[in-house]
Amino acid sequence: MKVPLSWLTDYVAIQESPTEIARLMEHAGIGVESLDEREGDWIFDLEITPNRPDWLSIFGVARELAAFLNRPVKEPDWPVTADGGCINDLISVQVDEPELCLRYSACIVDGVPVGESPNWMKRRLEACGVRPICNIVDITNYVLLELGQPLHAFDYDALKGKQIIVRRAREGEKIWTLDQQERLLDDQVLVIADAERPVAIAGVIGGLETAISPFTRRVLIESAQFHPISIRRTSRRLGIVTESSYRFERWVDPDGTARGAQRAAALMTRLAGGRVIGGVIDVYPAPLHAREVSLRPDRVRRLLGVDIPSDELLQLLNRLGLKAQSDSGRIGVSVPTFRADIAREVDLIEEIARIYGYDRIPSRLPEGAVSGRGDSVRRIQEQKVKEFLCRLGLREVITYSLTHPDTESGWGVDREEGSLSLVNPLTQDYTVLRVSLIPSLLQVLSHNIRMGVRDVWVFELGRRYRSGRVGVMEETEPRLLSIALTGSCWGRAWNLPPQTGRADFYTLKGIVEHLLSWLSIDRVRFRSGGPAFLHPYRSARLDVGDASIGFLGQLHPAVAQRNDIPSDIFIAELDFEAIASLACWQRISRPIPSTPSIRRDIAVVLPEELPSATVADLIRREAGDLLEEVWVFDEFRGASIPNGYRSVAYALILRAPDRTLTQQEADQIVQRIKEQIRNQMGLQIRG
Numbered sequence: 001m002k003v004p005l006s007w008l009t010d011y012v013a014i015q016e017s018p019t020e021i022a023r024l025m026e027h028a029g030i031g032v033e034s035l036d037e038r039e040g041d042w043i044f045d046l047e048i049t050p051n052r053p054d055w056l057s058i059f060g061v062a063r064e065l066a067a068f069l070n071r072p073v074k075e076p077d078w079p080v081t082a083d084g085g086c087i088n089d090l091i092s093v094q095v096d097e098p099e100l101c102l103r104y105s106a107c108i109v110d111g112v113p114v115g116e117s118p119n120w121m122k123r124r125l126e127a128c129g130v131r132p133i134c135n136i137v138d139i140t141n142y143v144l145l146e147l148g149q150p151l152h153a154f155d156y157d158a159l160k161g162k163q164i165i166v167r168r169a170r171e172g173e174k175i176w177t178l179d180q181q182e183r184l185l186d187d188q189v190l191v192i193a194d195a196e197r198p199v200a201i202a203g204v205i206g207g208l209e210t211a212i213s214p215f216t217r218r219v220l221i222e223s224a225q226f227h228p229i230s231i232r233r234t235s236r237r238l239g240i241v242t243e244s245s246y247r248f249e250r251w252v253d254p255d256g257t258a259r260g261a262q263r264a265a266a267l268m269t270r271l272a273g274g275r276v277i278g279g280v281i282d283v284y285p286a287p288l289h290a291r292e293v294s295l296r297p298d299r300v301r302r303l304l305g306v307d308i309p310s311d312e313l314l315q316l317l318n319r320l321g322l323k324a325q326s327d328s329g330r331i332g333v334s335v336p337t338f339r340a341d342i343a344r345e346v347d348l349i350e351e352i353a354r355i356y357g358y359d360r361i362p363s364r365l366p367e368g369a370v371s372g373r374g375d376s377v378r379r380i381q382e383q384k385v386k387e388f389l390c391r392l393g394l395r396e397v398i399t400y401s402l403t404h405p406d407t408e409s410g411w412g413v414d415r416e417e418g419s420l421s422l423v424n425p426l427t428q429d430y431t432v433l434r435v436s437l438i439p440s441l442l443q444v445l446s447h448n449i450r451m452g453v454r455d456v457w458v459f460e461l462g463r464r465y466r467s468g469r470v471g472v473m474e475e476t477e478p479r480l481l482s483i484a485l486t487g488s489c490w491g492r493a494w495n496l497p498p499q500t501g502r503a504d505f506y507t508l509k510g511i512v513e514h515l516l517s518w519l520s521i522d523r524v525r526f527r528s529g530g531p532a533f534l535h536p537y538r539s540a541r542l543d544v545g546d547a548s549i550g551f552l553g554q555l556h557p558a559v560a561q562r563n564d565i566p567s568d569i570f571i572a573e574l575d576f577e578a579i580a581s582l583a584c585w586q587r588i589s590r591p592i593p594s595t596p597s598i599r600r601d602i603a604v605v606l607p608e609e610l611p612s613a614t615v616a617d618l619i620r621r622e623a624g625d626l627l628e629e630v631w632v633f634d635e636f637r638g639a640s641i642p643n644g645y646r647s648v649a650y651a652l653i654l655r656a657p658d659r660t661l662t663q664q665e666a667d668q669i670v671q672r673i674k675e676q677i678r679n680q681m682g683l684q685i686r687g
Contacts, residue, residue, distance in 0.1 A: 101225070
């Protein structure tokens with residue numbers, strides 16, 4: 001908003017320089033974007049915060065300056081002399097939507113010749129960025145800038161039935177607006193109508209059929225207060241933003257409607273030679289009264305850390321236009337309706353701090369015990385896992401929590417029951433909260449591949465979202481750990497073949513196993529299967545005990561083809577809440593073994609459909625504490641093996657921590673394991 005310094009001096013005496021006034025405005029909380037000298041005047045370009053709509057006027061800024069300068073403020077002068085007649089004989093006003101139109105005031109000026117405005121008014125309007133049009137329209141714009149009260153001038157003789165009705169538009173109604181556009185309305189739009197049709201969109205823009213023209217002689221001045229949310233929705237719905245809608249969206253003082261209409265009428269009689277019809281129509285079914293707020297001086301002292309005497313508190317509040325009186329150790333404050341931002345005691349204390357001066361409040365260290373120092377346990381756990389994965393060669397990415405259902409379905413991820421959608425999304429591309437991190441990671445890979453980057457190892461530790469008990473983040477916002485790989489394990493080099501070290505299913509499986517081992521999570525089993533967007537024969541679900549904690553595998557070739565990317569992409573998604581609860585976060589160091597180990601090998605003939613981990617689990621159970629490690633080191637298919645079977649060889653490392661294990665003890669353990677494999681599982685032992 002642009003404010004000429006010469007206009008401010010109409011209401012408050014200012015001796016300070018423009019730069020000093022600019023600094024004072026900044027101190028008051030009014031942002032000064034620029035200060036320009038123009039035609040012997042200084043123009044302040046102000047940035048007003050949404051919580052202070054009372055600053056959206058010249059008089060509002062002057063009132064704030066007067067409070068800071070501790071000088072009296074001069075009210076605008078608007079003596080109105082009625083020249084016969086009664087307005088009630090000429091027009092009636094009916095408000096059908098009192099919730100959306102709190103107050104509606106109107107007056108009529110007769111015998112107004114439409115012409116040019118005086119030069120001084122045109123200069124002030126132009127300095128504020130408003131184009132002069134004609135005297136009647138310029139006066140309504142002048143009062144809007146001066147008092148912050150939007151006005152609209154109707155050609156009285158163009159109104160049908162001599163009636164004003166404030167109502168919702170009827171479905172399918174149309175109106176030609178002042179920008180010469182035909183607008184289709186619905187019942188969500190509040191309109192000003194005459195007896196036959198809408199003549200204005202309330203608080204936003206007027207209608208063309210009742211606009212001021214060179215033939216206008218009688219003017220109906222509308223001055224109203226409309227509900228901010230209603231005007232904001234209408235403005236967004238129709239794509240119209242005006243000076244009036246900008247103010248109505250924030251808050252317009254209902255006590256200023258009659259004053260604004262009378263100010264415009266006075267200017268029309270003084271500058272255009274019209275005469276005011278007697279009376280003012282003022283429909284105000286549910287008047288707002290000044291809000292009463294109690295202030296405790298000791299509370300001011302505790303919050304600001306400075307002892308301000310009660311007499312000075314009263315003076316500071318009254319300078320701001322807040323009527324304050326001392327009452328039994330407290331201060332009762334009557335907050336006028338133009339200060340909609342003041343509702344609580346702490347709001348008054350903030351105003352006191354502004355006027356008193358932040359520079360006068362001493363800086364002190366806070367008193368009391370400090371709790372919750374450092375990062376939370378959850379944050380520390382997450383950071384440890386991220387650092388570990390980075391040491392394995394992966395890079396962390398952070399993607400948006402918002403997405404679109406088509407994006408998720410394009411990667412084969414189905415939205416489940418309980419997933420969340422935005423009621424009022426800002427863009428069409430981000431309308432829902434994600435149910436998985438996989439689509440976001442795959443988009444990262446897709447973007448890199450299109451940019452020519454073929455070796456991409458990334459992970460993300462983030463949240464998915466679903467409905468649940470409010471306040472239980474593990475239920476409504478569970479954490480997931482997702483990994484995506486493609487390309488070479490160690491890049492390209494002149495002494496390596498091009499396809500050496502390509503990432504595959506076992507690369508990803510090794511990363512997951514290494515992570516779980518580092519977290520001391522045992523009883524880990526991989527079983528076949530996975531979501532539909534994974535390759536049916538190169539995917540697995542991950543179990544710890546009886547609980548499923550995630551899945552991993554190769555991206556399904558059909559999904560890769562649909563998204564025009566290579567199919568050698570491997571992805572995993574783990575339930576980090578489950579991992580965090582199972583992990584041992586306290587690192588335990590063991591001494592280097594002082595006794596020798598013994599290795600034994602066992603070869604078992606397994607059906608193709610039986611996972612090798614099933615036999616490994618039996619080996620661990622039967623070997624007990626003397627088994628240090630077991631792994632698969634060979635798999636064989638040949639003429640000596642029946643069709644549908646394979647020979648899997650397991651290596652066992654046996655060690656006693658307190659003594660040297662004998663060969664006989666090792667043989668007994670291996671023999672017991674073989675017997676259990678035959679008896680419990682019915683499998684053949686090859687060696």
